[in-house]
Amino acid sequence: MTVEIVRTACPHDCPSACALEVERLSPTQIGRVRGAADLPFTAGVVCEKVGRYAERVHHPDRLTHPMRRVSSKGEGKFEQISWDEALDTIADAFKVASDKHGPEAVWPYHSGGTLGVVQRYGMDRLSRTMGYSGMIGTICVTPAMSGWAAGVGGQRGVDPMEIEESDLIVVWGGNPVHTNVNLMNHIQKARKTRGAKLVVVDVYRTSTMAAADIGLVLRPGTDAALALAMMQMILDEGLADEDYLSEFTDFDDDVRAHLATKTPDWAAAVTGLEVDEITEFARLYGATKKSYIKFGVGFTRSRNGATNMHAASALPAVTGAWRQRGGGAFWGSFDIWGLDTTLAHAADKIGNVTRMLDQSRIGAILNGDESALKGGPPVAAMLIQNSNTALVAPDTAAVRRGLSREDLFVCVHEHFMTATARYADILLPAAMFLELDDMYKGWGHTALSMGPRVLDPHEECRSNLEVVNALAKRLGADHPSFDMSASELVDATLQASGKGTLEDALAKGWVDCAPSFEDAHFLNGFPHKDGRFHFKPDWAAVGPFSAGMPGIIDHWAVTDTIGPDRPLKLVTPPSRTYLNSSFTETPGSKRREKQPMAMIHPKDAAHYGVTDGGMVRIGNKQGDILLRAKISDTAKPGVVISEGVWPDDAYDRKVGINLLIDGTPVAPSGGAAFHDTAIWLKAEADELTADAAD
Numbered sequence: 168m169t170v171e172i173v174r175t176a177c178p179h180d181c182p183s184a185c186a187l188e189v190e191r192l193s194p195t196q197i198g199r200v201r202g203a204a205d206l207p208f209t210a211g212v213v214c215e216k217v218g219r220y221a222e223r224v225h226h227p228d229r230l231t232h233p234m235r236r237v238s239s240k241g242e243g244k245f246e247q248i249s250w251d252e253a254l255d256t257i258a259d260a261f262k263v264a265s266d267k268h269g270p271e272a273v274w275p276y277h278s279g280g281t282l283g284v285v286q287r288y289g290m291d292r293l294s295r296t297m298g299y300s301g302m303i304g305t306i307c308v309t310p311a312m313s314g315w316a317a318g319v320g321g322q323r324g325v326d327p328m329e330i331e332e333s334d335l336i337v338v339w340g341g342n343p344v345h346t347n348v349n350l351m352n353h354i355q356k357a358r359k360t361r362g363a364k365l366v367v368v369d370v371y372r373t374s375t376m377a378a379a380d381i382g383l384v385l386r387p388g389t390d391a392a393l394a395l396a397m398m399q400m401i402l403d404e405g406l407a408d409e410d411y412l413s414e415f416t417d418f419d420d421d422v423r424a425h426l427a428t429k430t431p432d433w434a435a436a437v438t439g440l441e442v443d444e445i446t447e448f449a450r451l452y453g454a455t456k457k458s459y460i461k462f463g464v465g466f467t468r469s470r471n472g473a474t475n476m477h478a479a480s481a482l483p484a485v486t487g488a489w490r491q492r493g494g495g496a497f498w499g500s501f502d503i504w505g506l507d508t509t510l511a512h513a514a515d516k517i518g519n520v521t522r523m524l525d526q527s528r529i530g531a532i533l534n535g536d537e538s539a540l541k542g543g544p545p546v547a548a549m550l551i552q553n554s555n556t557a558l559v560a561p562d563t564a565a566v567r568r569g570l571s572r573e574d575l576f577v578c579v580h581e582h583f584m585t586a587t588a589r590y591a592d593i594l595l596p597a598a599m600f601l602e603l604d605d606m607y608k609g610w611g612h613t614a615l616s617m618g619p620r621v622l623d624p625h626e627e628c629r630s631n632l633e634v635v636n637a638l639a640k641r642l643g644a645d646h647p648s649f650d651m652s653a654s655e656l657v658d659a660t661l662q663a664s665g666k667g668t669l670e671d672a673l674a675k676g677w678v679d680c681a682p683s684f685e686d687a688h689f690l691n692g693f694p695h696k697d698g699r700f701h702f703k704p705d706w707a708a709v710g711p712f713s714a715g716m717p718g719i720i721d722h723w724a725v726t727d728t729i730g731p732d733r734p735l736k737l738v739t740p741p742s743r744t745y746l747n748s749s750f751t752e753t754p755g756s757k758r759r760e761k762q763p764m765a766m767i768h769p770k771d772a773a774h775y776g777v778t779d780g781g782m783v784r785i786g787n788k789q790g791d792i793l794l795r796a797k798i799s800d801t802a803k804p805g806v807v808i809s810e811g812v813w814p815d816d817a818y819d820r821k822v823g824i825n826l827l828i829d830g831t832p833v834a835p836s837g838g839a840a841f842h843d844t845a846i847w848l849k850a851e852a853d854e855l856t857a858d859a860a861d
């Protein structure tokens with residue numbers, strides 16, 4: 168067999184958007200997948216789950232043909248039908264819903280299954296041409312974006328490639344060993360070549376923290392208190408860059424007086440850190456000019472997540488680290504791409520969308536909550552692509568009640584029989600990235616990675632674009648893009664954006680979209696009207712749920728209430744070889760992850776009579792689930808960690824862990840508090856649990 172190496176890019180919901188080299192064994196078969204060496208951020212590194220992508224693309228359980236539901240919703244029994252019949256049925260259902268309630272009753276819904284510029288957002292063209300409901304994509308980064316918008320202004324920052332020139336690297340509220348492995352590679356280079364120090368701030372001793380010089384384990388939702396105390400000390404000890412503060416920020420006497428009260432003692436009581444831990448980190452950060460903070464998103468998935476991001480994002484403004492090469496901060500590059508999406512997303516028709524619905528409030532929306540529906544008609548028909556909402560959205564029980572409604576038509580377009588797919592009226596088989604064309608925004612760096620098709624489509628699988636274009640024809644939707652292929656749309660988008668042609672981009676493998684050094688470091692000012700970083704944020708300008716948010720940088724104590732009925736805090740961070748609920752089907756990932764665990768502090772274990780390897784039930788008013796206990800002092804007492812979003816089958820109630828996650832929008836712009844859930848816990852007797860654990 169001849170092995171050919173072909174180039175493409177990873178589409179998964181990950182900051183890396185790796186450029187890939189794929190062993191092609193035949194037009195329908197791949198071998199190993201490797202990171203390409205020439206895209207500087209990828210630098211030849213790839214995560215283990217994509218390295219063995221052959222397991223996913225050639226998985227025997229892939230959906231292979233269109234199907235119609237023949238059981239009750241959620242039960243998941245289907246029979247094969249033709250593509251024509253499937254598409255006709257969907258188009259008819261959309262017309263019926265639209266005739267009965269108006270076009271806003273149809274809700275195309277997508278998430279980040281693919282981050283493709285064309286294949287992810289392409290369904291917006293249906294909403295925009297037909298006047299269907301649009302979607303505000305809040306499930307992932309909205310709290311992080313809101314916090315960054317409040318202080319910094321625009322969604323960009325210092326290119327993580329500059330880490331290699333930093334003397335101090337802080338990974339704050341992120342776990343790149345699991346979620347962004349390429350970043351770790353650049354961090355390790357800086358440590359080897361310049362002796363840079365690595366500090367990790369998290370709520371448990373993650374694999375990333377294991378590699379750090381200093382690891383700070385604090386209580387969930389208290390990062391702002393740590394940041395404030397650091398600023399207090401840096402100002403107090405004369406380590407602040409006062410010139411920078413007056414030239415580039417709104418810092419004034421009010422802010423100075425306010426920060427003066429935020430002492431390490433105060434912060435130690437809030438965060439659970441030792442005073443010495445806070446002062447040591449503050450002095451190290453204050454004294455190192457080339458300090459780079461890489462913020463993760465994990466620490467923003469809390470009711471006060473946006474204020475945590477805002478507070479921590481002020482640190483480089485206090486030391487003036489933004490001025491330095493290798494200094495400053497970064498969390499994501501969402502504002503740098505400058506793409507003209509008139510064709511790819513029907514941006515020219517955006518005015519036809521009269522109602523935008525919040526993706527994370529799908530439970531409330533499908534159950535007729537008037538505020539979530541914005542006073543408009545019920546949702547009566549959906550097309551779901553790139554999302555396993557029945558498992559990953561907050562308030563799983565409400566989502567599933569909604570998806571079970573007999574008066575709701577649901578089409579799901581998927582790779583596998585997911586929890587969501589089981590609720591479909593029509594289930595369509597989706598092509599995987601190796602079988603389609605697209606380009607991907609690397610939101611954890613600055614390149615658009617090119618992802619051309621390298622395999623023939625599997626069985627009857629079709630891409631998102633093909634499905635949307637075929638539906639558009641049946642619905643009479645009018646837009647030139649509905650006659651275009653994915654590669655034509657990529658080409659047209661690049662050209663309209665002044666980024667060359669598809670041919671040039673494919674030859675290189677990516678398109679560099681990095682802002683200039685001055686813009687990335689905000690040396691021309693911050694993207695606010697006054698050009699300054701804001702210690703006094705205008706939250707009302709950021710989002711609609713700003714009531715009660717602090718008008719001056721602060722720790723906002725609004726996390727889920729710990730009390731006698733729910734004395735512990737649950738955090739549900741990503742596991743290493745699952746990606747949200749993707750890869751939970753691949754043998755390599757299953758072997759590695761084994762089963763969902765609850766990591767419980769020895770003090771709590773003793774208090775509740777939990778044994779290592781025994782079973783515990785955790786719950787709140789939304790429900791309860793059973794987990795296997797691992798006794799570990801990885802987190803603070805009172806904090807329970809359960810990594811991974813596992814399929815229903817991993818739990819005794821046959822419902823995933825988001826059963827326990829509350830669906831109230833995070834202030835000020837929405838999003839879910841995935842890592843902020845107060846719970847009760849009890850040990851369960853072994854004989855009761857032996858079956859459920861298998």
Ligand SMILES: Nc1nc2c(c(=O)[nH]1)N[C@H]1C(S)=C(S)[C@@H](COP(=O)(O)OP(=O)(O)OC[C@H]3O[C@@H](n4cnc5c(=O)[nH]c(N)nc54)[C@H](O)[C@@H]3O)O[C@H]1N2
Nearest residue numbers: 340341342346369387388463464465466740741743746747
């Ligand atoms: N292997 C793998 N990779 C992934 C994913 C995955 O599920 N698995 N998911 C992908 C997606 S969709 C995204 S958005 C990114 C997210 O990637 P990251 O930016 O790394 O964010 P998270 O993984 O959500 O959270 C990371 C860390 O935040 C910590 N954390 C939680 N609460 C707090 C807190 O209050 N304070 C502090 N300091 N830390 C806290 C968690 O313990 C966790 O270790 O990763 C992507 N990559």
Ligand SMILES: Nc1nc2c(c(=O)[nH]1)N[C@H]1C(S)=C(S)[C@@H](COP(=O)(O)OP(=O)(O)OC[C@H]3O[C@@H](n4cnc5c(=O)[nH]c(N)nc54)[C@H](O)[C@@H]3O)O[C@H]1N2
Nearest residue numbers: 278279280281307552553554555559580597739747748749
């Ligand atoms: N408890 C808890 N819940 C969480 C999180 C957490 O940390 N803890 N993280 C949250 C975050 S950050 C996010 S982003 C969300 C993610 O939520 P989702 O984006 O829903 O992520 P996945 O569960 O991986 O589901 C994506 C689905 O898209 C499918 N898919 C992939 N590519 C394609 C394609 O090209 N076409 C079609 N039609 N389908 C495709 C995949 O098979 C997969 O089933 O989950 C959130 N939920």
Ligand code: SF4
Nearest residue numbers: 177181184185214217
């Ligand atoms: S999941 Fe992330 S790290 Fe893994 S190959 Fe894809 S982009 Fe790279």
Ligand SMILES: [Mo]
Nearest residue numbers: 180306307308
């Ligand atoms: Mo995400």
